[in-house]
Amino acid sequence: MxxxxxxxxxxxxxxxxxxxxxxxxxxxxxxxxxxxxxxxxxxxxxxxxxxxxxxxxxxxxxxxxxxxxxxxxxxxxxxxxxxxxxxxxxxxxxxxxxxxxxxxxxxxxxxxxxxxxxxxxxxxxxAIPALTAHRALTVAEDGPRRLAPNALSGKTVLVSGGAGAVGNSAIQLARWAGATVISTVSTETKADLARAAGAHHVVRYTEGNVAEAVREIAPDGVDLIVEVAAGVNAALHTAVLRPRGTVAAYGDDGGTGSVALDFRQNVLLNTRYQFLVLYTVGFDRLREGAEDLNAALRDGRLRxxxxxxxxxxxxxxxxxxxxxxxxxxxxxxxxxxxxx
CATH class of the missing domain: 3.90.180.10 (Medium-chain alcohol dehydrogenases, catalytic domain)
Incomplete structure (x- = not known):
């Protein structure tokens, strides 16, 4: 062969x-x-x-x-x-x-x-992109462990890099689960892709004040951030998260390999950081994620x-x-x- x-x-x-x-x-x-x-x-x-x-x-x-x-x-x-x-x-x-x-x-x-x-x-x-997105969407203290229609109802999710493969899956899955989805992208072409995936709101991080734009959409802050650039966006997290909000970080694009966090701001917010990679998450979580992905595929909501x-x-x-x-x-x- x-x-x-x-x-x-x-x-x-x-x-x-x-x-x-x-x-x-x-x-x-x-x-x-x-x-x-x-x-x-x-x-x-x-x-x-x-x-x-x-x-x-x-x-x-x-x-x-x-x-x-x-x-x-x-x-x-x-x-x-x-x-x-x-x-x-x-x-x-x-x-x-x-x-x-x-x-x-x-x-x-x-x-x-x-x-x-x-x-x-x-x-x-x-497989890998959507399982990563599924894990990111199910690690919040106040959120669900499994995804299904309405599982994220009433939640606001910020997807960093919505034109990437994981970002695309996160947008589609979050929409399927009932969340309000905001995405950040670099160009208008990528903004079109994030909208096509289902993002309700798209913010270009290459122009204007991103934190102000997100806060205008979500005055009380976002519940969850699906993060592809953990180090670069660390300051943005505390600017847009609600208290007890979560950052699910799967990438450090454009970063140095280290993430510097403002201790005081994160303490005041009770921020939860979840770093994630599929290789060590455990097959029980992978199987649960796979079951949910199949449900989304059957519903025509992961395309x-x-x-x-x-x-x-x-x-x-x-x-x-x-x-x-x-x-x-x-x-x-x-x-x-x-x-x-």
């Missing part, structure tokens, strides 16, 4: 289209024929050596993908040949379990049924494409290196690999 592999850390040029043997599922495992694989920043960071993996001997990249169950191992009862599925952190399971290949074998608990209402593109595109604020950029498997390069350069939208 065809697979994209790498044997050392480096730039996109270390990725090679290779021939590997089709793997066989063992007890408790499932083999999936991958139809669509997705590129996330975590994938090229791992390839470059700045992720959560050791120096590779031979690795297949990509955490996210969607496809069809091709074979099941002994003891697997929850999936059958022909089932459509999407993956949970595939490449984190083993060096050769990533989705940038025609077939992968994973434990059954790393697979999620793909609803009939969703395509393989959605299954691959929304892909420019009309929903998330343009798609497609590459064949043989051009995975170009796909990584596009993602690293910050292309707006979702990068997908057509595998089979």
């Amino acid at each position: 065809k697979a994209v592999t790498y044997r050392r850390f480096g730039g996109p040029e270390v990725l090679t289209l290779s021939e590997l043997a089709v793997p066989e599922p063992g007890p408790g495992e499932v083999r999936v024929r991958i139809v669509v694989s997705a590129v996330n920043p975590t994938d090229w960071k791992a390839r470059a050596g700045s992720g959560f993996v050791a120096e590779p001997e031979l690795s297949v990249p990509h955490q996210d993908g969607a496809g069809v169950v091709d074979a099941v191992g002994a003891g697997v009862t929850e999936f059958s040949v022909g089932d459509r599925v999407w993956t949970l952190l595939a490449a984190a399971h083993a060096p050769l379990s990533g989705t940038a290949q025609e077939y992968t074998v994973l434990p059954a608990d790393r697979l999620v049924p793909l609803p009939d209402e969703a395509g393989f593109d959605e299954g691959a595109a929304f 892909l494409g420019p009309d929903h604020g998330l343009p798609v950029h497609r590459f064949p498997l043989a051009e995975t290196a170009r796909a990584h390069e596009a993602s690293e350069k910050g292309v707006t939208g979702k990068v997908l690999i057509e595998v089979s």
